[in-house]
Amino acid sequence: MSRKFARSLGGVIAAAALVLGAAACQKEGTGTNEAAKCEGKIAFMGALTGADAGAVLPSRDAAKLAFKKFAAANPNCKVELVEFDTQGDPAQATPVANKIAPDASFIGVIGGAFSGESKATMPIYEAAGLVMVSQSATNPDLTKTGNKSFHRVNGNDTTQGEAAVKYFKDTVKATKVFVIDDGSTYGKGISDVVKSGLGALKAGEDTVQKAQANFDATISKIKGVAGVDAIAFAGYTGEGAPLLKQIRAAGITVPFVGFDGVYDPAFASGAGTAAEGAIVTCPCIPAEKAGGTFAADFKAEYGKDPGAYTAEGWDAATVFLSGFKAGKVTRADMLAWVDAYNEQGLSKKIKFDATGEVDKANVVVWAYEIKGGVLTPKTEIKLG
Amino acid sequence: MNFDALFDHIGQHTVDGLAKGAIYALVALGYTLVYGVLRLINFAHSEVFMVGTFAVMWTWIGIGAGNTPSIGIAILLLVLGGLVGAAASGGTAVLVELVAYRHLRRKNAPSLVFLITAIGVSLSLTEIFGIFTGNGERKIQGMPTILNQSIAIDFLGVEITNLQLIVLAAAFLMMIGLDQFINKTRYGRGVRAVAQNPDTAALMGVNKDRVIVLIFALGGLMAGVAAVLWNMRYGFTRFDIGFVIGLKAFTAAVLGGIGNLRGALVGGLLLGVIEVYFATLTASKWEDVFAFIVLVVVLMFRPTGLLGESLGRARA
Numbered sequence: 001m002s003r004k005f006a007r008s009l010g011g012v013i014a015a016a017a018l019v020l021g022a023a024a025c026q027k028e029g030t031g032t033n034e035a036a037k038c039e040g041k042i043a044f045m046g047a048l049t050g051a052d053a054g055a056v057l058p059s060r061d062a063a064k065l066a067f068k069k070f071a072a073a074n075p076n077c078k079v080e081l082v083e084f085d086t087q088g089d090p091a092q093a094t095p096v097a098n099k100i101a102p103d104a105s106f107i108g109v110i111g112g113a114f115s116g117e118s119k120a121t122m123p124i125y126e127a128a129g130l131v132m133v134s135q136s137a138t139n140p141d142l143t144k145t146g147n148k149s150f151h152r153v154n155g156n157d158t159t160q161g162e163a164a165v166k167y168f169k170d171t172v173k174a175t176k177v178f179v180i181d182d183g184s185t186y187g188k189g190i191s192d193v194v195k196s197g198l199g200a201l202k203a204g205e206d207t208v209q210k211a212q213a214n215f216d217a218t219i220s221k222i223k224g225v226a227g228v229d230a231i232a233f234a235g236y237t238g239e240g241a242p243l244l245k246q247i248r249a250a251g252i253t254v255p256f257v258g259f260d261g262v263y264d265p266a267f268a269s270g271a272g273t274a275a276e277g278a279i280v281t282c283p284c285i286p287a288e289k290a291g292g293t294f295a296a297d298f299k300a301e302y303g304k305d306p307g308a309y310t311a312e313g314w315d316a317a318t319v320f321l322s323g324f325k326a327g328k329v330t331r332a333d334m335l336a337w338v339d340a341y342n343e344q345g346l347s348k349k350i351k352f353d354a355t356g357e358v359d360k361a362n363v364v365v366w367a368y369e370i371k372g373g374v375l376t377p378k379t380e381i382k383l384g
Numbered sequence: 385m386n387f388d389a390l391f392d393h394i395g396q397h398t399v400d401g402l403a404k405g406a407i408y409a410l411v412a413l414g415y416t417l418v419y420g421v422l423r424l425i426n427f428a429h430s431e432v433f434m435v436g437t438f439a440v441m442w443t444w445i446g447i448g449a450g451n452t453p454s455i456g457i458a459i460l461l462l463v464l465g466g467l468v469g470a471a472a473s474g475g476t477a478v479l480v481e482l483v484a485y486r487h488l489r490r491k492n493a494p495s496l497v498f499l500i501t502a503i504g505v506s507l508s509l510t511e512i513f514g515i516f517t518g519n520g521e522r523k524i525q526g527m528p529t530i531l532n533q534s535i536a537i538d539f540l541g542v543e544i545t546n547l548q549l550i551v552l553a554a555a556f557l558m559m560i561g562l563d564q565f566i567n568k569t570r571y572g573r574g575v576r577a578v579a580q581n582p583d584t585a586a587l588m589g590v591n592k593d594r595v596i597v598l599i600f601a602l603g604g605l606m607a608g609v610a611a612v613l614w615n616m617r618y619g620f621t622r623f624d625i626g627f628v629i630g631l632k633a634f635t636a637a638v639l640g641g642i643g644n645l646r647g648a649l650v651g652g653l654l655l656g657v658i659e660v661y662f663a664t665l666t667a668s669k670w671e672d673v674f675a676f677i678v679l680v681v682v683l684m685f686r687p688t689g690l691l692g693e694s695l696g697r698a699r700a
Contacts, residue, residue: 049520050522053521053522053523054521054523205667206668207667207669208668208669209669209671209672211627211628212628212668213618213628213629214404214618215668216400216401216403216404217397217400217659217660217663217664217668217671218663218668220393220396220397220400220664221389221664224389224392224393237523237524238524241524241526241620242524242618242619242620245526245618245620249529249532249533250545251533264523266521266523266524269525269526270523270525270526270620271526272451272526272527272528272529272619273529
């Protein structure tokens with residue numbers, strides 16, 4: 001533990017030293033005419049391969065689309081989106097961040113797409129003065145560390161958890177909810193909010209493991225509680241799909257509610273017919289409700305419907321692109337630009353508070369239902 | 385610790401654990417056979433199982449199997465799946481032996497070289513399947529549900545599902561068959577002879593290489609049957625599915641006494657039961673912690689595992 005800590009601390013210090021060195025070089029080399037140029041790179045950091053990539057690729061595509069449109073409209077601006085794959089793994093994200101941070105051509109980071117990798121890399125980016133705008137990292141604690149770099153355009157798990165609690169109470173009208181999480185930073189964070197929000201309505205709980213395939217013990221726990229009338233699962237597709245499949249095979253037919261971790265086409269296809277009717281909540285707006293021509297543009301570009309966090313991916317990219325347009329081409333300027341940003345985005349009005357969160361009143365949470373194997377917008381869960 | 389949850393339904397949890405462990409036991413046979421004869425831990429065996437699950441899935445999807453077909457077609461699909469799975473896994477195991485291990489053995493390579501080769505083969509197969517299957521998305525891949533789960537036997541409140549029953553019956557049948565094969569047939573005698581003393585066996589006219597191919601094929605065949613049972617029960621696979629089950633099966637083999645066929649069965653079933661018991665007592669996340677604590681404690685008192693004897697010594 002301490003060795004690991006020392007090693008990562010060493011890494012951070014080394015990265016910081018490199019960055020300072022690089023920054024110093026840049027100052028000497030480029031002089032003053034740099035500020036006038038509309039030029040720079042934005043890094044996109046997230047799971048582009050691996051088991052959880054399905055939750056990230058749509059927002060990557062949306063960001064790419066935003067950059068493409070921007071480049072077409074502003075031929076003088078040489079901005080570039082560079083993709084970095086972390087497989088959603090904090091251990092793989094750290095070296096990625098250590099590669100991006102010292103490279104002075106990077107002015108901002110879109111991501112991390114997941115909470116764990118964001119948590120692992122935000123000290124590195126903060127030390128480098130590099131601003132992050134995440135489209136989908138939802139852990140509430142991320143904005144409680146005082147980190148100056150981290151911002152997100154999506155709602156957090158507290159908001160999503162509260163929305164789910166409201167959904168259980170008002171729509172499902174559940175009286176006994178069984179809460180399952182996968183023990184990850186993400187899963188545990190959201191299940192804690194759901195459990196405390198449900199209070200006495202929580203009838204039981206279990207925590208499963210990464211890559212678990214047999215859920216007999218969980219199922220007998222569900223059956224052991226008389227009258228469970230809803231199940232919540234906070235985790236990702238890899239465990240969620242087999243879990244749901246086995247729950248349905250065991251004859252348990254009560255509503256199943258997952259969160260944005262299973263907002264993924266593979267969840268529906270992996271669970272097959274068992275997925276039918278399952279509810280997935282997501283603090284992401286259905287692209288077709290996002291307004292404008294976004295959904296149509298996305299479909300025209302990629303030949304498929306926009307998926308998870310596409311509007312948010314677009315918004316995160318737009319925050320940076322408008323910054324470039326306003327001539328913010330240094331890391332410090334871009335950070336100040338993001339901090340002061342106040343515009344209507346596709347998904348919501350985007351204005352960050354001092355911690356990097358968007359105003360909770362502007363966050364939208366949607367419940368999606370799996371119909372015919374497709375995530376279909378069902379209803380917006382209105383908070384407050 | 386929720387003792388009420390465990391002891392109120394102890395029979396149910398035992399059945400769940402046995403059915404879970406039966407698949408471990410079938411895969412464990414592959415480790416134990418190879419170890420018993422070659423003193424080699426074939427870490428590529430987890431991928432032999434993984435290849436089996438894919439072969440069965442492709443067969444089912446390829447012939448257009450839908451969800452929950454009629455019982456006759458379901459049985460046909462399971463038997464066909466079993467044959468394809470056994471052929472694919474057995475073939476993969478033999479291929480691994482021919483391509484990776486045989487040359488090393490000819491050159492009398494040290495055992496560490498075999499170990500690294502095994503890990504290399506395992507990683508290569510995993511990545512190949514990760515890259516070339518499921519559009520390279522590396523996600524779980526669902527398949528048609530061949531049999532709907534239902535309660536087959538309800539004995540004093542212990543519900544045994546049809547799927548669990550099939551898993552247990554198939555696993556026991558395969559085990560008994562293999563046990564008889566090794567102990568009663570001429571080929572089996574050859575396997576035991578090579579396990580006891582390869583040089584003397586060679587002098588007695590046993591073809592060592594043929595015996596080695598045979599044990600890889602037998603281990604693969606068992607893994608193939610485990611694969612079709614897995615697909616029937618869980619209905620999904622993924623490129624890295626072999627890792628966890630391979631680790632558990634290897635643990636089961638060590639727990640029962642590696643190199644001992646009956647030990648693999650005992651170890652697999654016991655491991656499954658321990659996991660379910662402790663998952664029920666605490667949370668599912670703790671099952672591995674307790675399963676491995678039990679393993680460590682057992683090995684402290686019986687360093688060669690529960691049944692402890694090697695393949696060669698078993699009633700030669």
